Amino acid sequence: MFEAKGLSRTFGDKVAVRDVSFSVPDGRMTGFVGGNGAGKTTTMRMIMGVLEPSAGEALWNRQPITAANRRSIGYMPEERGLYPKQPLIDQLVYLAQLRGVKASVARTRGLELLDRFGLAGRSKDKLEALSLGNQQRVQIAASVITDPSALILDEPFSGLDPQAVDSMVDLLREFTARGVPVLFSSHQLDLVERLCDGLVILARGEVVAEGRADDLRRRGRIRHRLVLDTDAGWLRDVAASLGINVVDIDGPVAVLELPSEPERSAAAADAVLRRAMERGRVREFHELVPQLADIYREVA
Template sequence: MAEGVLEIDRISKRYGSTVALQDMAFTVRAGELFGFVGSNGAGKTTTMRIVLGVLAADSGEVRWGGQPVGFETRRRIGYMPEERGLYPKMKVLDQLVYLAELHGMPANQALRSAETWVARLGLRDRRDDEVQKLSLGNQQRVQLAAALVHEPEVLVLDEPFSGLDPVAVDVMSEVLREQAAAGVPVVFSSHQLDLVERLCHRIGIVRNGQMVACGTVDDLRTGGGTRLVVDVPNARPGWTDGLPGVTVVSVDGTRSVLELAAGGDDQAVLNAALATGPVREFSRHQPSLTELFRNVVTQESGDKAV
């Protein structure tokens, strides 16, 4: 792989008889926003902790720029844990300077960087407050600043949008776009799938500790069948019976959503609809990431991962 690529190469992790990860594999390219989604307990946080060295994988390898990730490499990663990783009684600015210095920044540079991120994330008026006195949303902003203050080469963020109001979500989104535009690989997990769909270049869906779907939203849509929306006010129930490769997904009054199998003939569906009388709507339905995710996770079987 080329320099600037984060590679998670078939990492596995067990806790006794419980499989947390099984051959988890994906890459995050330089300048890419990669959304990492899955149900609670699917293995997202475990993966991120292994990338950071907080946990050790039973097998597999994490590489950055083609080299195994070690201590020095991890100092160049910006990490934002889902749970608060801040010192509650330490002041905001002092804490950011301290964390930057821990990552090897000289004191003057650390102070300049901390001041920059305090201002960028709307925390200038809270710079001398203890973290524990901040709202949860502002604590989340400080957590992001802590991940960015040492000018990381990779960003790994676990639920960065949790607890943020809409204005803060916009600020966070813009910061992540800026980082990607500067060439930083960014991987983040989130349950806000509309936000993931809007922000990310590629998305990985995790189920039971395995990557079960990965690609752009268009790629993921291509992997499923075609859906048609048909509104036929005079049709009787069962009007699609006998149409090969057609499954009724849902019916709402006179409006039906139909699944057309690969290679199915949408013109046959249209002809059947016209045979019932007037057709008020006949269109292809583009599933959202939420629908794609639901389709994947509802195929789940067996034990859940942690």
């Protein structure tokens, strides 16, 4: 498990990150979400020791993180850190050796990873001969070749085709199944929503939301969609007495906000249904679960 605890970073008069705190538990995949300039990359660099925090600290198993801890973390920076004129397998072996892996073990792992990403036949090619998407695959292989105890990945899915995305997803799930904590940033909110157990949302250098995805979706008032056989305009006249807020009505279709407290929400839902059924047929009545994009827009 690793944590950020009150991490802040200034560049001159500019505050890039302010008092950022969150944790990534063992075996959990956590999505790090925010717009350009929100502070995601700066925060990752501070955790990895690439940047010195202006305040705060990074923790590993609730203790200050050390250089030895960081050597066990697989880190993938947003900017590619590979050698364009060196053969793929040679630089994978070299990078693994820097982390203490024997050359023979690194070569075996490197070839397995290249094969997994569809690059087995190109292990002796120079990096510059590959497309940007394939270079990204090699960068991913470099971050996991040491069999890391944690993963911090900055935009790992950028430039990958759907097949490579699927391979990457399978790989990350194998790590979390072994109890490895994974933190990755991405602008592809659909992927984050599909993969992540937890979310950390940054805006203007600060954490504006953190928690399990399901919990974040259900914060605040709950929206439902009601579809009737007849016009739903009557709801505006009785909304307050039923404990609901009418968000929108379009003919027979109404979007309603129910109270956030479970008991009050259930009572309001029952009351709406009773009134609606007294007036005719109810075709639909179901909860509208917010998408991650909706949560992000709301908090950021």
